[in-house]
Amino acid sequence: MAEKVNQTQNFLKGIIKENPVFVMLLGMCPTLGVTSSAFNGLGMGIATMFVLLMSNIVVSLVKSQIPSKVRIPAFIIIIASFVTIVEMVLEAFIPFLYEQLGIFIPLIVVNCLILGRAEAFASKNNILASILDALGMGLGFVVALTILGATREILGSGSIFEFKFVSEDANTFILFILPPGAFIALAYLTVLFNKISIKTT
Amino acid sequence: MSKKKDTFINMVLSLFVITIISGFSLGYVNELTVGPIEKGKIERKVNALKLVLPTFDNNPIEDVQLIKSSLVKDSVEVFPAYENNKFVGAAIIGSTEKGFSGLIKLIVGFSPEGMIKNIVVLEQKETPGLGTKMKDEKFLAQFREKNPSVFNLKVTKDGGEVDALTGATITSRAFGEAVQMAYDEFMKNNGLLIELKN
Numbered sequence: 001m002a003e004k005v006n007q008t009q010n011f012l013k014g015i016i017k018e019n020p021v022f023v024m025l026l027g028m029c030p031t032l033g034v035t036s037s038a039f040n041g042l043g044m045g046i047a048t049m050f051v052l053l054m055s056n057i058v059v060s061l062v063k064s065q066i067p068s069k070v071r072i073p074a075f076i077i078i079i080a081s082f083v084t085i086v087e088m089v090l091e092a093f094i095p096f097l098y099e100q101l102g103i104f105i106p107l108i109v110v111n112c113l114i115l116g117r118a119e120a121f122a123s124k125n126n127i128l129a130s131i132l133d134a135l136g137m138g139l140g141f142v143v144a145l146t147i148l149g150a151t152r153e154i155l156g157s158g159s160i161f162e163f164k165f166v167s168e169d170a171n172t173f174i175l176f177i178l179p180p181g182a183f184i185a186l187a188y189l190t191v192l193f194n195k196i197s198i199k200t201t
Numbered sequence: 202m203s204k205k206k207d208t209f210i211n212m213v214l215s216l217f218v219i220t221i222i223s224g225f226s227l228g229y230v231n232e233l234t235v236g237p238i239e240k241g242k243i244e245r246k247v248n249a250l251k252l253v254l255p256t257f258d259n260n261p262i263e264d265v266q267l268i269k270s271s272l273v274k275d276s277v278e279v280f281p282a283y284e285n286n287k288f289v290g291a292a293i294i295g296s297t298e299k300g301f302s303g304l305i306k307l308i309v310g311f312s313p314e315g316m317i318k319n320i321v322v323l324e325q326k327e328t329p330g331l332g333t334k335m336k337d338e339k340f341l342a343q344f345r346e347k348n349p350s351v352f353n354l355k356v357t358k359d360g361g362e363v364d365a366l367t368g369a370t371i372t373s374r375a376f377g378e379a380v381q382m383a384y385d386e387f388m389k390n391n392g393l394l395i396e397l398k399n
Contacts, residue, residue, distance in 0.1 A: 036331065064205065067205045069212060073216060077219050080223075084227055089234060092233075177368065
């Protein structure tokens with residue numbers, strides 16, 4: 001029973017208590033870079049989640065075979081391979097999303113969230129726990145990126161998931177689509193998120 | 202299984218095995234995806250040709266002319282369109298490296314007089330949500346039915362007639378430049394294309 005509660009905790013922590021974006025502030029490059037619309041955020045989040053899941057699985061499987069001095073390069077090779085696979089598959093089968101995300105896909109390699117989870121969690125835990133950890137963290141990342149993307153899209157282009165609710169030439173806060181808007185939106189969302197999550201726990 | 206010791210041979214071996222495995226799996230995935238990627242590119246080209254050219258009855262992909270140009274590294278691809286053996290226009294791939302993140306490739310359809318029929322963006326790496334708006338109807342519409350000999354393709358900031366995209370002036374500039382390049386190539390080779398069918 002205790003084991004089960006533990007695993008649920010393990011899964012949930014990534015979404016709220018240790019949310020990779022709003023609490024741990026990991027993986028800021030894609031977070032700030034691609035979230036100019038809710039759809040981009042969602043697509044990037046799912047791509048990252050997939051890489052995170054696969055790398056956590058592989059790292060937790062091979063952890064005992066890797067000498068600790070070369071563990072970082074080994075993890076990076078594993079992560080880079082999966083990112084390249086994701087990139088090729090996206091270009092071949094979902095060219096629309098590939099065009100939208102563009103240069104940010106190769107940048108998943110340097111997302112410290114993935115290396116962080118491989119190093120801090122998957123290399124010390126068994127495969128089931130690693131999968132749950134990856135799913136939780138990945139979901140937290142997806143949710144965070146979608147919320148941030150949606151906020152910026154609503155304020156910046158007056159639409160949500162490409163669905164426009166203001167007229168074509170209405171004045172919107174273009175600042176929020178631009179890079180500085182990403183920092184501003186992220187800061188306020190982080191404050192809001194932490195305020196709510198501290199109150200509820 | 203206990204943790205492997207940090208001996209030299211262990212480190213070399215484990216890295217070697219990992220790189221071999223990842224190399225082979227990448228090769229395998231590449232093998233699987235290279236076909237669909239190529240097919241998708243050709244499909245996009247055909248669809249783009251249909252959008253930018255007037256009705257035609259030849260196969261522009263087969264009649265493609267590769268023209269050496271001083272403006273770009275590779276030769277320029279020109280797709281002539283004929284109807285009843287009459288030259289009705291051509292589509293030209295214009296490109297520039299001056300986009301916000303490098304290469305922008307677009308296909309421009311011209312009528313025989315050099316009027317822009319339509320423009321479709323083929324490849325770009327611009328900022329999502331900003332530069333990518335060059336694919337929107339609102340931006341593209343201002344180019345249609347315009348003849349670059351009288352319509353200045355520079356953005357209004359630089360003394361031209363193109364309304365730049367908000368927050369993406371560099372993209373708009375590059376876009377105009379690529380169209381201008383396609384137009385220059387079209388005018389240079391206009392005569393050749395008409396003669397080809399006769």
